[in-house]
Amino acid sequence: MGQKGFTLIEMLIVLLVISILLLVTIPNVTKHNSLINEKGCEALVKMVESQVQAYEIEKAKKPASISELQTGGYLDAEKAPVCPNGNSISVVDGIVSVSAGTNVSE
Structure with a gap:
């Protein structure tokens, strides 16, 4: 009788190839994510x-903090801007800086 189907060896080879492809692609995806x-x-x-510059043009002074930009309507008043990687953005005397860590309200 000529039964058609896959042998155990063929199935193991397919699983091996799929495993190798996964091992190659997963590190590349995480690298691109960062x-x-x-x-x-x-x-x-x-x-x-750019919002600091807009504030400076309209008010003729630099904002002292993020809260000035938020109350002036230049940034979202609900939350301070936070980078996708979790770093928080702060403004001190018109200078924008990024600090590592979680969001710190000003």
Whole structure:
């Protein structure tokens, strides 16, 4: 009788190939994820810097803190800007900086 189907060896070879493909792709995905978070943080810093410049143009002075930008309507009043990687963004005398760690309210 000529039964059709896969042998155990063929199934093991397929599983081996799939396992190797997973081992190759997973580290690449995580590497790109951290790169995406870094780029997102850079973009957020540039956005806050542009809001600092807008504040300075309209008010003729630099904002002392993030809270001034929030109360003036330049940034979301509900929450301080936080990078995708968890770093918090702060403004001190018009200078935007990024600090590692969790969000610190000002």
